[in-house]
Each structure stands twice: as C-alpha cells, then as structure tokens.
Amino acid sequence: GAGVSQSPSNKVTEKGKDVELRCDPISGHTALYWYRQSLGQGLEFLIYFQGNSAPDKSGLPSDRFSAERTGGSVSTLTIQRTQQEDSAVYLCASSLEAHTGELFFGEGSRLTVL
Amino acid sequence: GQNIDQPTEMTATEGAIVQINCTYQTSGFNGLFWYQQHAGEAPTFLSYNVLDGLEEKGRFSSFLSRSKGYSYLLLKELQMKDSASYLCAVRGNGGFKTIFGAGTRLFVKA
Numbered sequence: 001g002a003g004v005s006q007s008p009s010n011k012v013t014e015k016g017k018d019v020e021l022r023c024d025p026i027s028g029h030t031a032l033y034w035y036r037q038s039l040g041q042g043l044e045f046l047i048y049f050q051g052n053s054a055p056d057k058s059g060l061p062s063d064r065f066s067a068e069r070t071g072g073s074v075s076t077l078t079i080q081r082t083q084q085e086d087s088a089v090y091l092c093a094s095s096l097e098a099h100t101g102e103l104f105f106g107e108g109s110r111l112t113v114l
Numbered sequence: 115g116q117n118i119d120q121p122t123e124m125t126a127t128e129g130a131i132v133q134i135n136c137t138y139q140t141s142g143f144n145g146l147f148w149y150q151q152h153a154g155e156a157p158t159f160l161s162y163n164v165l166d167g168l169e170e171k172g173r174f175s176s177f178l179s180r181s182k183g184y185s186y187l188l189l190k191e192l193q194m195k196d197s198a199s200y201l202c203a204v205r206g207n208g209g210f211k212t213i214f215g216a217g218t219r220l221f222v223k224a
Contacts, residue, residue: 033212042201042216043157056211091156098210102147103203105156 002026004106006092012112013082021077021109025094032075033093033103034067043091049075050098082113116140118215120202125221130192134218136185136202144207148176148187151199151217160200161187189220197222 005024013019025032034046045059049069060066064082069075079086089110093103118138126132138146145164149157163169163178163185175188189196199217206213 031210035214043203043214045211045213048211050210059211099144099205099207102159102162103149103157103212104159107156 004092004094004104006090006106006109008109009107010110010112012114014114015084016081018078018080019082019111021079021090021092021111023075023077023092023094023106025073025075025092026104027073029094029096029104030072031095031098031101032069033095034075034077035091035093036061036088037091037108038088046077046090048098055098079111082111084113087111087113116204116206116213118202118204118213120200120215120218122216123219123221125223126189126192128192128194128222128224131188131190132192132220134187134189134200134202134220136187136215138183138185138202138204138215140204140206140213142207143180144205144210146176146178146185147203147205147212148174148185149201149203149214151201153198157201192222194222194224196220 007022033048035043047057064080067077089108091108093105095101120136148160151157161176168177173190178185201217202215
C-alpha cells in the first residue's frame with residue numbers, strides 16, 4: 001500500500017476483554033515495529049519484526065501482550081484480558097530494513113479500556 | 115541501559131531560531147533520527163544522522179557527535195505550524211531496534 005495502515009483507528013473495550021490491533025506495512029518493507037504512546041508521553045518500544053521473526057520482544061509489558069507477523073507483511077498485536085493501564089495509542093511503523101532507512105508510521109490505533 | 119534525554123518543553127518566537135538538544139546512551143549506534151509529531155497525529159520523519167556533522171534540509175538542520183552521544187535539531191525562520199513535539203530516536207546496532215526519547219514540545223508564539 002501507499003502508507004502504513006492500521007485498524008481499528010479507535011477501539012473501546014471493557015476491562016478483561018481481548019483486543020486485536022492490525023498493521024499493514026508499506027509494500028516491500030521488511031521491518032515492522034510496534035510502539036505504545038500514552039497521552040502526552042513519548043513512544044514506548046514494544047516489539048519489532050525483521051521479516052516474520054521478532055529479534056527483540058523486550059518491550060512487551062507483560063505476557064498478556066503478543067504479536068505475530070505472517071507472510072512478511074501484516075502484523076497483529078494482541079492484548080489479552082485488557083486492563084485500564086493498557087489504554088494508549090498503539091503505533092505501528094515500517095522501514096525498508098531493520099538496519100537502514102527511516103520509520104514510516106501509521107495513524108495509530110487508539111485503545112480505551114473502560 | 116539505554117537512555118535518551120531531551121528537554122520537555124521549549125518556547126520560541128515566530129521567525130526566530132531554536133535548537134533542541136538530545137543526549138543518548140544506547141547499546142551500540144546505527145543512526146539518530148528526528149521526528150516531528152503534531153498533536154493527535156503520527157510522527158513524521160525529519161532527519162537522519164549516522165556520521166558526525168551537520169545535515170541541512172531547508173529550514174531544518176540536525177547535528178551529531180557520536181563521541182559525545184549528542185545531537186541537536188535546529189529550526190530556522192520558525193513558523194506557527196512548527197508548534198509540535200520533536201522526537202529524538204536512536205537505532206542500535208545489535209538488535210537494530212529504534213528507541214525514542216520522550217519528545218520536546220515546542221510552542222511557537224507570535
């Protein structure tokens with residue numbers, strides 16, 4: 001696609017429910033990143049993929065968070081048993097390769113946990 | 115550990131010049147980025163430095179000193195639309211992940 005596409009753009013859920021966030025990177029980009037941004041804060045690194053592999057999962061806040069990427073393209077970030085502190089904007093970015101090129105960001109998925 | 119520091123807020127006047135500093139300590143180094151983020155929007159790429167020195171791009175310039183773990187973003191001829199957060203980010207060379215500082219909110223006043 002022309003840019004990084006994320007869905008849903010907005011998600012309101014009840015505490016304890018599971019959510020899935022989707023990211024479709026720029027075509028041909030092999031690296032894909034997930035970040036979390038709370039209101040007024042910087043970007044918190046969650047995980048990145050090079051192809052379908054995740055060399056660094058160190059930023060995932062707990063075992064309720066998981067991510068996968070298939071076919072070297074679309075990625076899903078899953079949050080199980082959501083908590084109120086999970087409320088944030090989840091940003092996805094892609095780059096040509098992990099070791100080169102700038103990151104191009106999607107518009108983000110705003111998650112609100114009630 | 116990994117750490118990126120930048121000032122929380124800055125205020126400058128329309129037409130003036132402002133310099134936003136960034137210092138970093140990271141596991142390896144494979145490039146430093148500056149991004150602009152308007153409220154409620156996604157970050158957009160401004161500049162990239164991997165070698166020491168100054169990179170100039172129109173009204174925006176970015177400087178890097180790897181030995182000092184230091185960078186700055188220089189914005190000239192400030193315009194009201196430059197009011198935004200400016201994020202400093204560093205890519206490591208072990209795992210190649212890119213980590214971001216907390217951002218500097220710039221307010222441009224008339």
